Amino acid sequence: MDAKYARRRHTNTVAMTLCWGAALFGISWLAFILVALLWNGVAGLNIAVFTEVTPGPGSTGGGLLNAIVGSLIMTTIGVAIGTPIGMLAGTYMAEYGRYAKLTKVVRFINDILLSAPSIIIGLFIYEAVVVPLGHFSALAGSLALAVIVIPVVVRTTEDMLLLVPNTLREASIALGMPRAYMIMRVAYSAARAGIVTGVLLAIARASGETAPLLFTALSSPFLSLDLGKEMANLPVIINNFAGSPYENWRQLAWTGALLITLAVLTLSVGARVLTRQGAQK
Amino acid sequence: MTDMTVEADVSSSEAAPDRASALRFLKMSDRAFHWMTFLAAVFVLALLGAIIVSLIVGASPALSTFGFGFVVNERWSPSREIFGALAPIYGTIVTSIIAMLIAVPVGLGIAIFLTELCPMALRRPFGVAIELLAGVPSIIYGIWGFFVLAPLLKETLQPALIDIFEHVPLLNALFAGPAYGIGMLTAGLILAIMILPFITAVSRDVFQTVPPVLKEAAFGVGCTTWEVVGNIVIPFTRVGLVGGVMLALGRALGETMAVTFVIGNSHNISASILAPATTISASIANEFQEASAGLYTSSLVALGLLLFVITFLVLSAARLMLMRIERKTGG
Numbered sequence: 001m002d003a004k005y006a007r008r009r010h011t012n013t014v015a016m017t018l019c020w021g022a023a024l025f026g027i028s029w030l031a032f033i034l035v036a037l038l039w040n041g042v043a044g045l046n047i048a049v050f051t052e053v054t055p056g057p058g059s060t061g062g063g064l065l066n067a068i069v070g071s072l073i074m075t076t077i078g079v080a081i082g083t084p085i086g087m088l089a090g091t092y093m094a095e096y097g098r099y100a101k102l103t104k105v106v107r108f109i110n111d112i113l114l115s116a117p118s119i120i121i122g123l124f125i126y127e128a129v130v131v132p133l134g135h136f137s138a139l140a141g142s143l144a145l146a147v148i149v150i151p152v153v154v155r156t157t158e159d160m161l162l163l164v165p166n167t168l169r170e171a172s173i174a175l176g177m178p179r180a181y182m183i184m185r186v187a188y189s190a191a192r193a194g195i196v197t198g199v200l201l202a203i204a205r206a207s208g209e210t211a212p213l214l215f216t217a218l219s220s221p222f223l224s225l226d227l228g229k230e231m232a233n234l235p236v237i238i239n240n241f242a243g244s245p246y247e248n249w250r251q252l253a254w255t256g257a258l259l260i261t262l263a264v265l266t267l268s269v270g271a272r273v274l275t276r277q278g279a280q281k
Numbered sequence: 282m283t284d285m286t287v288e289a290d291v292s293s294s295e296a297a298p299d300r301a302s303a304l305r306f307l308k309m310s311d312r313a314f315h316w317m318t319f320l321a322a323v324f325v326l327a328l329l330g331a332i333i334v335s336l337i338v339g340a341s342p343a344l345s346t347f348g349f350g351f352v353v354n355e356r357w358s359p360s361r362e363i364f365g366a367l368a369p370i371y372g373t374i375v376t377s378i379i380a381m382l383i384a385v386p387v388g389l390g391i392a393i394f395l396t397e398l399c400p401m402a403l404r405r406p407f408g409v410a411i412e413l414l415a416g417v418p419s420i421i422y423g424i425w426g427f428f429v430l431a432p433l434l435k436e437t438l439q440p441a442l443i444d445i446f447e448h449v450p451l452l453n454a455l456f457a458g459p460a461y462g463i464g465m466l467t468a469g470l471i472l473a474i475m476i477l478p479f480i481t482a483v484s485r486d487v488f489q490t491v492p493p494v495l496k497e498a499a500f501g502v503g504c505t506t507w508e509v510v511g512n513i514v515i516p517f518t519r520v521g522l523v524g525g526v527m528l529a530l531g532r533a534l535g536e537t538m539a540v541t542f543v544i545g546n547s548h549n550i551s552a553s554i555l556a557p558a559t560t561i562s563a564s565i566a567n568e569f570q571e572a573s574a575g576l577y578t579s580s581l582v583a584l585g586l587l588l589f590v591i592t593f594l595v596l597s598a599a600r601l602m603l604m605r606i607e608r609k610t611g612g
Contacts, residue, residue, distance in 0.1 A: 012505035019398060022390025026481070029474050030414050033425045040428070088321030096315055097322065106322050109329050111600050115528060117535025117592055119562045120332065123585040126569075127335035147328065154325060178307045180314035201416075208418025211537040211562070215569045235420050235538075242424045242542065254428075257421050268416050272409065 034261075041258025044251040049259075053223050054237060060248055064256055066223040066232040073225070074138055074217060074233055075207045078145025082206075083199055086150045090157025095183050098162075107158070114151040121147045122212035130216060138224075138231035141217025148209055149202040156198025160191040197271040204267035208260050210235035234260055336589060339582035346576060351583060357548035357564075359572070364580035366587060368548040372465060372558035373588075376540065377533040379469025379554065380476060384533075385526055387473075388480030395481070396488045396514075397506055408485065415478035420538040426471040427542035434470075435462030439555055457553035463545040465554045471539050476529045483525030487518040487606060524602030531596045535588060537562040561588045 048063040055062025089106065097103045125144040130136055164187050172182040188195070218230040219237060234256045241253040343364060344351060354365025391411075399407060439460035446452040491514050499509045515522065545557020546567045559567075561584045572578045 008505055008508070012507040015507040015510075016398060019390045019394040022387045023394040023399075026387055026391050026477050030478070032429075033422065033474070036425055036429050037421060085321050085324060088318045089325050092318035092322040096318055102322060106325050108597075108600060110325050112593060112596050113325070113329060115531055115592075115596055116332075117537065117562060117588060119535070119537040119565055120336070120585055120589050120592075123339070123565065123582055124332045124335050127339045127582065128331065150325065150328070178311040180311040181307070183314070204416060208420065210418070210420045211566060214566055218570070235418070238420055238424060239538065239541075242427055250428075253424060257424055260418055261421055264416060264418060265413060268413050 037254070037258055037261060040251075040254040041261075044255040045258070049252070049255055054221055054232065054241075054252065055246075055248060056221060057244075057246065062248060062252065064234065064237065064252060064259070066220065067234045067237040067256065068259070069223060069225075070138065070217070070220075070231040070233040071207060071235070073227075074142045074145055074213070074231065075203060077139075077142035077227075078206050079149055079199065079203055081142065082146035082149030082202065083153050085146075086153025086202075087157050087195065089150075090154045091161065091183060093154070093158045094161030095179070095187065106154075110151050110154045113147075114155060117211075118148060118209050119211035119214075122215055125212065125216045135228075136216065136218040136230045137228050138217050139227045141213045141231065141233065142227070144212035144216045145206040145209065148206050148212060152202040152205055153195075153198050156201070157191075157195055160194030160198070161187055163194070164190040193274050193277060197275050200267050200271040200274070204264045204271070207267075208235065208264050210239055214239070332589070336582060336586040340579060340586045343576060343579040343583040347580075351580070352587070355548075355550055359568075359577050362576050364576065364583075366561070366580075366584055368550050369559050369561040369564045369584060370587070371550050372468075372544065373534055373560040373562070373591075375465050375554065375558070376469045376472055376544070376560055377530060379466060380472035380533045381526070381530060383470065383473035384477045384480055384529065388477050388529075389484055389522075391477075391481045392484035392488055393510055393514075395485050397510065408482075411478045411481050411485075415482055418538075419475060419536055422471050422475045422539040423542040426467060426539065430471065431462040431467050431543050434467055435460050439466070442555070454552045455554055457551075458555065460555060461545065461557055463543045464556050465544070465558045467543045468540045468558075468560070469554070471543060472533045472536055475536065475539050476532055479532060480525060480529045483528065484518075484522055487521035487525060488514055490521070490606065491517050518606070520602050521606035524599045524606065527595055527599035527602070531592045531599060534595065535562055535592045537566050541566045561585075 048061060049065075050063060050068065051065055052061065052063035053066040054064060089110075093103045093106060121144055125140050125147065129140040129143055133140070168186055168190055169182055172186045173179070177185070213233055213236050217233055217236070219240060220230045220232045222232075224231050238253045238256045238260070241249040241256075244250065347354065347364060351364065351366050352370070353367055354363075355367040356363050356365045357368060358364075395404060395407060395411075439458075439462070442456040443458040443460060446456045495513050495517065496509055499513045504512065540560050541563040544559055544563045546559050546563060547557040548559055548564075549556070551558065565581050565585055565588075569578070569581050572581055
């Protein structure tokens with residue numbers, strides 16, 4: 001009896017030590033990545049990164065201005081296209097068609113889109129936009145990012161609207177408000193923090209995506225604002241520069257990676273703070 | 282809200298036609314909004330349909346040329362226009378298996394740590410940190426793997442593995458040299474690190490669905506923490522865990538940027554996991570820009586279609602399982 005008890009205690013100690021070990025193991029790898037990123041990224045951080053365009057092969061110096069501008073433009077357009085569509089679809093699922101069959105199907109398909117490999121979305125936009133137009137363009141890149149944004153926004157909008165208490169809806173309907181006005185003035189206001197969180201997360205997701213831009217927006221060594229042409233962007237520049245033989249290109253790749261990570265982490269933390277404020281209210 | 286009521290009052294006191302037209306306007310805009318939301322929902326469905334159709338259209342030249350042989354042929358020779366997908370399929374499966382073998386036990390261990398062992402004050406910050414890491418873009422893992430992990434493995438782990446297993450039959454084929462640094466093992470490791478936060482976050486969430494009463498009862502009859510986890514928590518959350526793991530598998534299968542840098546892009550099937558190889562997504566990312574139009578591009582799109590079919594099946598299974606556990610906790 002005692003031996004059996006000792007063995008059980010022993011097994012427990014071993015298993016729990018392993019769990020501690022797993023936590024330390026996981027955390028140390030992730031810390032390793034972040035430290036390497038900070039260490040290598042900060043080394044190249046200077047004012048030229050934000051004021052000069054990417055250097056040509058073999059030249060010295062240079063910055064990431066065209067890539068930063070391109071990323072901002074394409075992410076903005078992608079989010080501007082994706083957010084309204086995503087919000088409307090989420091609204092249908094939570095408000096008009098809450099018990100409809102269509103909602104169940106859309107929810108399932110949307111979850112698939114949410115985790116589908118992003119390179120597939122790049123191929124899709126290549127076939128659907130780049131091939132018919134005959135050339136790569138920033139517009140194609142923005143559309144690819146919009147396809148990334150839509151499922152994220154659909155998901156959060158639906159989830160957040162489902163949290164709005166029905167009594168609020170009933171109260172405003174009872175005052176004679178048409179349903180559309182009830183949704184826009186009451187349901188949206190009540191779910192505002194959550195929906196904004198979803199949009200922030202979608203921006204974070206879109207700004208780090210590389211694969212869909214590889215063969216839609218391509219890249220460009222110039223500062224370009226023309227949506228019909230190829231446009232530089234941070235992820236693709238990182239991808240192209242990291243494998244290059246030039247020291248300054250590799251340094252810029254690290255610095256670009258640091259900038260993206262900082263942007264994504266800031267957006268995610270912002271989203272988290274907003275959700276908590278919403279919850280407290 | 283208030284201004285609308287006032288508006289209605291004014292129109293009723295002045296003239297009836299105004300009231301009727303205001304009501305008609307409200308009715309119309311309500312209907313228009315309903316239609317807009319409906320169309321947006323249908324658009325999401327159409328989007329998936331469009332993705333499938335465009336992939337099939339793009340892949341059809343390659344599929345009609347090579348037929349089923351596309352999936353079982355190992356040869357990938359752009360200069361002779363012979364394309365077979367077996368090597369990328371093999372690389373995708375092997376790297377994903379390596380990643381899952383590492384990430385699932387470690388991820389579960391961290392989730393158990395977070396729900397059972399971690400001091401209360403640390404649980405929230407720890408959990409938040411893991412969720413933030415799950416959102417770090419995959420290209421970050423890619424360049425870290427390329428600049429830091431691959432050289433490190435080349436110097437340390439890989440020579441050690443080759444030495445240790447040199448005279449062990451079977452295993453010496455699995456760990457045959459030379460140590461390149463890049464290769465399937467490195468790619469699998471990076472994938473593991475990348476999906477680790479994801480597995481941890483999902484399994485922590487499903488662990489938290491276990492009613493405390495069940496756990497308290499088990500502790501009450503004298504179970505150790507490990508016995509509670511093994512006999513109560515894991516059986517109770519089994520379906521959700523499998524769903525979460527398959528969701529992570531879907532990510533590992535389709536991951537592009539983290540793998541492309543360190544896989545080596547070689548269309549050879551090698552028994553050694555230290556050898557360079559390629560995956561479906563890495564082939565597309567590496568070769569698409571320079572591929573000549575026609576059969577080459579079409580073959581790469583066909584690879585994409587294949588990847589989409591595989592991940593679609595895995596993700597659907599995962600979602601169905603997760604839906605089952607949601608229903609259980611909901612009802």
